[in-house]
Amino acid sequence: MVVQQATAALAQIDGWIAAEQRREAERRRGAEIRPPAPEWLVEVGLNKNNLVAVHTGDCWDPDKRARPVTRAEALDALTRLQAQACSKCRPDTALGVLE
Template identity: 45%
Template sequence: MFDDLPPDLDRLEVLRTWHAMWVARIDEKIRRVREAEDQREQAAAAAATRAPDWLLEYGLNRDALPMAVHGGDCHMAGKRVKGVDSDTARRALAGGVEACTHCRPDSELGFLE
């Protein structure tokens, strides 16, 4: 059946050792790749569950401009919100977007008109 293998025991054992070393290297690489994928998935899950620092609330129209700026945990924020960083929230406030009167993001961001 496997006539292409050498006929003597010494060379067969060398081949087996060589391939066992390669299988061990491949198994180690598989372990490292799986570990890296697990870490990426955990980081993505943690980022997805963490509330954003600031929210921009949008109107009903899909092309609508932001209507209000909220803190990330504001209970008054509607369903049409997008998480943003503090610089984007400041620019929105400077551009005339209203600050939520409940969570007062303008005072937390140090924004004075």
């Protein structure tokens, strides 16, 4: 009886280990295929034509309507289009734009 219970417990533990190894492999695959974070983000308004703010790519504060842009587009948004610079990540400082 004890041998049977130990064998069942060992099989259960082996199942847990295999499931955890599968989850870890999936997590690694997901991290490998994830695209790199954008360097700059522009947050657009509700009408999609109004630029609200410029953020660095690693900013924690952009809205759901933020989209990735190039460095040139971020500079253009700050200088010519008069978009606000995020007060948390300060992309204007990172881009070298003085107000």
